[in-house]
Amino acid sequence: MKTQVTEKGQWARELAVEVEAARIDAAVNKALRRYQKRLEIPGFRKGKVPLRIVEARFGSSIRGEVLGDLLPSLLEEAAREAGLRPAAPPKISQLDHEPGGSLTFTAELDVWPEINAEHYENLSATRMVHEVADEEIGEHLEELRRRHATERVVERPLANGDVLVADLQRLDESGLPVIGDKYEKRHILIGDENALSPEFEEALVGMSAGAERKVRFAYREDLPNEQLAGQIAHFAVAAHEVRERTLPELDDEFAKDLGEQFQTLSDLRQHLSEQIQQRWEYMAQQRLRSELINQLIVKNDFELPESMVDNYLDSLEREQADHDQDRDHSDEERAQATRQLKSYILLESVRQQAGVEVTDEEFAQFAAERAERASVQPSDLQNSEELRRELEDQKVFDLLIAKAEIKEEKV
Numbered sequence: 280m281k282t283q284v285t286e287k288g289q290w291a292r293e294l295a296v297e298v299e300a301a302r303i304d305a306a307v308n309k310a311l312r313r314y315q316k317r318l319e320i321p322g323f324r325k326g327k328v329p330l331r332i333v334e335a336r337f338g339s340s341i342r343g344e345v346l347g348d349l350l351p352s353l354l355e356e357a358a359r360e361a362g363l364r365p366a367a368p369p370k371i372s373q374l375d376h377e378p379g380g381s382l383t384f385t386a387e388l389d390v391w392p393e394i395n396a397e398h399y400e401n402l403s404a405t406r407m408v409h410e411v412a413d414e415e416i417g418e419h420l421e422e423l424r425r426r427h428a429t430e431r432v433v434e435r436p437l438a439n440g441d442v443l444v445a446d447l448q449r450l451d452e453s454g455l456p457v458i459g460d461k462y463e464k465r466h467i468l469i470g471d472e473n474a475l476s477p478e479f480e481e482a483l484v485g486m487s488a489g490a491e492r493k494v495r496f497a498y499r500e501d502l503p504n505e506q507l508a509g510q511i512a513h514f515a516v517a518a519h520e521v522r523e524r525t526l527p528e529l530d531d532e533f534a535k536d537l538g539e540q541f542q543t544l545s546d547l548r549q550h551l552s553e554q555i556q557q558r559w560e561y562m563a564q565q566r567l568r569s570e571l572i573n574q575l576i577v578k579n580d581f582e583l584p585e586s587m588v589d590n591y592l593d594s595l596e597r598e599q600a601d602h603d604q605d606r607d608h609s610d611e612e613r614a615q616a617t618r619q620l621k622s623y624i625l626l627e628s629v630r631q632q633a634g635v636e637v638t639d640e641e642f643a644q645f646a647a648e649r650a651e652r653a654s655v656q657p658s659d660l661q662n663s664e665e666l667r668r669e670l671e672d673q674k675v676f677d678l679l680i681a682k683a684e685i686k687e688e689k690v
Contacts, residue, residue, distance in 0.1 A: 280296065280297070280299070280302075280353070280356065281296070282294060282295065282296050282360050282361040283295040284363065287387075289582065290389045290392055290587075291387070291388075291389055292388055292390055293372075293385060293386070293387055294358065294361060294363065294369065294385065294386045294387075295383070295384075295385050296353065296357040296383065296385070296386065297381055297382070297383045298353060298381060298382040298383075299381055300379060300380050300381045300382075303345075303346075303349075303376065303381070304379065306345050306349060307341065307342050307345050310341050311330060311337075311341060314333060314341060315328055315333045318333060318337075320332070338378070342378065346376065346382065350371065350384070353382075354371075354386055357386070358388070363388065364391040365388045365389070365390060365391070366388075366389045366390055366391045366392070366586060366587035366590070367388070367584070367587050367589065367590035368590065369386040369387065369388035370386065372387050388586075389585075389586045391587070391624075392581060392583060392624055394579060394581055395628060395632070396575065396625045396628035396629050397578065397579055398578040399575060399578075399625075399629050399632075399679060399682070400682045401683075402574045402575070402679060402682070402683040402684070403574070403683060403684040403685075404570040404571050404574070404685055404686075405570065405688045406563055406567050406685050406687050406688070407559070407562065407563035407566060407567075408563070408687045408689050408690070409559040409560075409689070409690050411555045411556050411559075415555055416548050416552055416555070419554075419555070420529060420548070420551065424526045424527055424533075425526065427526075427527055427533075427536070429525050430442055430522040430524050431522065432520050432521070432522055432523075433521055433523045434487075434488070434521075435487070436485045436486065436487050436521070437469060437483060437484055437486045437487070437518070437521045438469070438484065439484065440469060440470050440523075440524060441468075441469050441521055441522060441523055441524065442467065442468050442521075442522040442524060443467045443469065443483055443486065443518060443520075443521060444464055444465070444466055444467075444519045444522065445464070445465060445483075445486075445516050445517055445518045445519055446462065446463050446464065446517040446519070447461065447462040447465055447514050447515075447516055448460070448461045448514060448517075449512070449514055450493065450513040450514060451513070452513065454493070454513070467480065467483065469483065469484060474499075475498055475499060475507070476496045476497060476499060476512075477499070478497055479514075482495075483516060486516070486518045486521070487521065488518055488520050488521055490517075491517045491518070492515075492516050492518075493515050493516070494513070494514055495511065495513050496511070496512060497509060497510065497511050497512075498512065529544065531544050534546060567680065567685075568676055571676065571679050571680070571683065572618075572622045572625075575626075575629075575679075576618065576621050576622070576625065579625055581621075583617055587620060588613055588617055589608070591616045591620055592612060592613070592616050595616075626672060626675050629678070629679070630671060630674075630675050633675070633678055635671065636671075637671050641670065642666075642667055642670060643661075645666070645670045646661060646663070
């Protein structure tokens with residue numbers, strides 16, 4: 280194989296490739312013989328059709344299939360021999376081949392940007408510092424009480440704090456039922472702070488089992504669902520049951536019911552405090568990392584090949600089983616992809632310049648800790664390249680943080 284590279288832009292390259300005839304002919308002959316074994320033609324036994332007849336009748340199409348199968352591996356080999364790292368799959372712009380002759384083709388591709396990250400030793404960032412307050416622990420305890428509330432059916436009108444079990448039928452503006460928009464035996468907590476519409480719940484107060492009521496209400500303006508936010512709706516409500524909710528007492532018995540590790544309410548409060556602290560520390564670390572990455576990108580301005588960004592977005596969609604070749608990516612999606620790719624390139628440059636490496640001992644310990652958290656065997660993670668990369672990134676960020684000017688901000 281012969282290769283020739285022509286520079287067409289900062290990252291754009293044209294790769295001219297010539298593959299010797301003997302290599303192509305060998306692949307074609309192998310395919311012809313494979314086809315010969317399966318071929319049945321009147322006058323010949325299966326697998327006994329002379330090769331010259333197979334080639335005469337089917338050689339052209341078989342040769343085309345062979346070239347189609349070979350091209351991806353030939354492209355990969357040619358790029359490797361030419362010392363190119365494609366940022367996205369190359370595109371064949373010209374291909375020429377005659378039986379018995381060599382194969383020549385030209386591919387257009389963008390190469391992976393090689394960036395030497397600068398100014399990574401004098402970054403500045405802010406670390407959030409949070410002290411867990413009793414009020415936060417109290418809010419979490421109340422949420423736990425709500426989750427473990429008990430219910431009993433009562434023969435009285437619905438009041439705030441109760442649960443109504445009811446059928447809901449959507450109505451149009453004239454009051455007629457909307458076909459196909461009925462919800463049976465829905466459980467509605469009256470007074471829920473996350474209710475889609477407080478107006479709807481208020482309109483139900485006072486209902487008793489067996490009662491029916493038509494209600495008109497507006498959904499909350501701050502709903503994430505823009506199709507519902509602020510919209511007016513009409514429903515017919517048929518009540519089945521009114522259930523009274525009772526919250527458990529906040530005592531040592533309540534703590535014990537939540538887990539064997541809790542012997543007292545104080546144990547539970549300590550556990551919640553540690554969980555809240557861990558979440559704040561995680562958020563603080565993520566914000567710190569984000570600030571450092573933003574500065575690295577600003578201090579190392581470079582453009583990415585468009586094909587690289589497209590290929591990254593397409594690969595994400597394939598992983599999510601939602602690939603649509605005709606879908607255009609939004610500006611926001613492209614911006615996020617660009618930031619992610621630049622982050623990867625710059626962190627890799629810092630890692631190489633600073634000589635950051637992960638030893639087998641370090642990785643074994645890291646994998647063991649992760650395995651314990653995930654309740655799996657350490658051996659299941661020993662060959663995880665993704666996990667090793669995560670540890671490498673962590674060590675690079677530790678380096679950046681150690682060399683940066685970090686200010687603390689109490690939140």
